[in-house]
Each structure stands twice: as C-alpha cells, then as structure tokens.
Amino acid sequence: MALKLFNTLSRSVQEFVPLDPAGKQVGIYCCGPTVYDFGHIGNFRTFVFADLARRYLQFKGYAVRHVMNVTDVEDKIIARVREANVPLRDYTAKFESAFFEDLQTLGCLTPHQVPQATEFIPAMIELIQKLIARGVAYATPDGSVYFSIEKYRAAGHQYGQLVNLNFEAMRPGERVSNDEYAKESVADFALWKARVPEDGAVFWPSPWGEGRPGWHIECSAMSMQLLGPSFDLHLGGEDLMFPHHEDEIAQSEGAGVQPHGQKFVKYWLHGAHLLVEGKKMSKSLGNFFTLRDLLNKGFSGRQIRFLLLNAHYRETFNFTLKGLEGARTALARLDECLLKLREVAGNTKADASAALMEKFTDAMDEDLNISRAWGAVFEWVTAMNRFLAKNELSAPDAAAGLAAWEQLDTVFGLGTTPTRVMAVAEDTSNTTNGVPAEINALLEQRQAARREKDFKRSDSIREQLKKLGWVIEDTPKGARLKRI
Ligand code: AMP
C-alpha cells in the first residue's frame, strides 16, 4: 500500500510520491534545536516524530537523506550570550552536545547532516543577494535587509501558503526585525540584521555592513544547499508554521531557484505540541521538564521514547508523570512477552509473521498512525501471552513473531529487548551475564538485609535499583534482576 501523509500545504492527506523520478531518493529537512538551553520534552516530541518519519520511510525502502540544522545564532541566543558574557561558540557548544546526547538517549538516529547556522553565513548572504537582485528584498539605511511581501506578491507569488493571512490588516511599509512575531503583525521581515551594540561580538561582514542573519533565512539557505532547491519533506513543530516556515517558503521561492513548476518543498509535516498536565509548559507553572529532569526521576530514555511515540503526531499530547509510569508498565509487558518468545524460540529461525507486519504497515501508511500500530502490537502481545500461558506456542511461531517484531522495531527504535539475567545473591562476581558489578553488589546487600529481616533497608535498596533501571524478582530459584 502507498504511504499517505497530511500535507499542511494542501491541508489534506496525500499519497507520498517522491520528487525523484526513480521513486527512490527522499530528502527530509527538520528544523533543529535552538541551542540556548537544554531541550525540553516538547522539543523532543518533535524530534522523535522526525525520527519516526525518517525510519518509516526507510522501512518502506526509500533512500532517505535526513538533514537537521542547529540554530546557533538568533535573537534568544544572543540575549543569553550577552547575559553570560561569554563568546557565542562557548555558550552554544555545551547545549549543542547535550542535545545530541539527549537524541541518542532517546534512540533517535543521528541525521545524515547537522549543519550549524554559523557555518553557512556565506550561503545566506548569497541567497539574500539573489532576493535583492529579483526585487523582492531591499536594504535599509542602517545596513539591514528586509524581505518585501508586497513585491513578492506583486511578482505573482503567494504569501500565506501554510496559513491564511489577512492582508487587509497589513500595514504596507511596516517592518518586523524580531525573529518571532504573530500572524497579526505580518510585515516585511529581516533577512539580515545590521550590527547593534547589544549583539556584542556576534557579527559577520556582509555587502551591507557588519551584522547577522535573520532566523528564517538560515533554514532556507541550509536546506537548499544540502538538499537542493526543491526537496520532498520539511518537518517541524506546529508553532513553526508561521512565521518561520511561511518565511522560508517566501525566501526560497522568491529567489526563483526551483526547476519550473516545482515548489521549494513538496510535503510540509507539522507535529502537534506536547502539553504538560493539560497546560503549556512553562517554568513559572512548574510544569517544565527537560529530558534530563525525567532521567533524574529514574525513567529511561527508552521509556520516554515509548511514551512520546504513543500518540499520533497530529494530536496534541498531554504529558503527565502518571502517563510515563503507565508507559513504563506497558513497555515492561511488551519486553516480558518478547523475552518469553525468545526463550521458546531458542535458535529456531522463521520468516516474519505476515499478519503482524501487515497490520503495522496498514496503520503507518495512514499518515503514520502509530496509535493504531501500537494497537496491533498489543493485540498480538495479548494473543501470544494467551498461547504462552497454555504452553501452546511452538518454536517456529515464536520465531515468526520475533522476526516481525525486529522489523517493526527498526521503526519504533526501542532497541533490543533486555535478556533475562539470573543473579543469585551468593554469586556477586558474575558480571558476564550482563549485570554490572555495582548492580550485583546492591542485590547482594539487599539479600543480606532480607536475611537479617531488615525489610526497611531491603525495600530502600529495591527502590535504589529501580531508579538505576533494574527490578528484582524473587523466584523460588533466588532473586532475579531484570532491566526495566
Ligand atoms: P526550538 O529549539 O525552540 O527551536 O524548538 C525545536 C523544535 O521543538 C521545533 O520544531 C518546535 O516546533 C518544537 N517544539 C517547541 N515546543 C514544543 C512543544 N511544547 N511540543 C512539541 N514540539 C515543540
């Protein structure tokens, strides 16, 4: 079946047909992080969504080139650099490497290219020059350059492709120099911002004098340089639709570099926002979580990824800690089933179970309907558990289920299921079974506490192990450690 995606441009679900005449190569650009702080879980919802889209396209057999920029110069960063009084790169490097660490923690594949805006200033200047030459941009006496919406529209282009705009309310001749502005204040926006004292040492030379690029031109220049003037998919969170993505279209199409009849981007995909306890995340409301906050609470990247992958990307997702605990339980149920299937399958090999693969593909082809895909997976888990409970599952059937899961997991990206390890209290030197020595040592201490009937201490060690990602199961054969 063909993959269908909701395209913000057409406001409808469309069949995905790549620009590549051979139908093989696919280019994806996803707006990356603004590295002025640690990423919050809302940001990561969007990046996990981009990772899912890329993985599913690969699953469908496309040769994907995934580009994600790093915004390392824009208004918010400059404000922070001024406060911290450190060089720009010193400030952004820390958050940039934290971001890539976080992406890995969440099991996201590293994009093929991760351009930094500051490395592409010449490409941005060149693009601005093209826009001036085509009469849709103009320099101002202070040495800034603005995009003229009026001239762009007069040249036959449409401004307002992703959102509906009220041009009646527009005030011609007005300009907006901030990177972010509301739909109501639609006006000529800055492509190049002349150096001002508040910029400190953040500036580059340009034909218009010293200054720095506007945020929107960064993405137009980087995406077209790396994926060509016309590419398949552009992704981001829904807040980027306006002005960022609208302005990207205006700059890229205004430069007239696309092959005749082609757009800058064929499919625009926007992920809905993540709310916390039903509210917009904000530090003042105390509902603001970075990924690291959740890791410190004892959750793993795998559990957080699983939770973020639960809802369809166009649905607003309400994050709660209770929901995350629920995700931990559901994931443990899946892991437990896979573990048992491995025990039954042993070394038996089989082709992937067609029924499970088909249900998964049907769901994902429908605009990446992951909630439906999970529905199919958990139905399968229930059926497998029923057979397992009755000892009625054959090794080839278990192997066929596992083979299907392995293919599905190239998309879910949850990684290999933990293998069950037996760690008996008497044997604390055993690290070959995959239990780290310090974890075994804790188990030993817990067993000692139990022998001494110090249940308070034994419970507290159990909690400590849980925070480190391990649960203890007491079995007739002894205590058993299992990774959460
Ligand atoms: P930023 O680092 O602010 O440039 O944002 C990086 C990405 O995170 C962008 O695609 C935003 O649209 C997205 N984003 C920001 N806040 C949220 C949120 N609460 N839920 C989902 N995505 C978000």
Ligand code: ZN
């Ligand atoms: Zn962008």
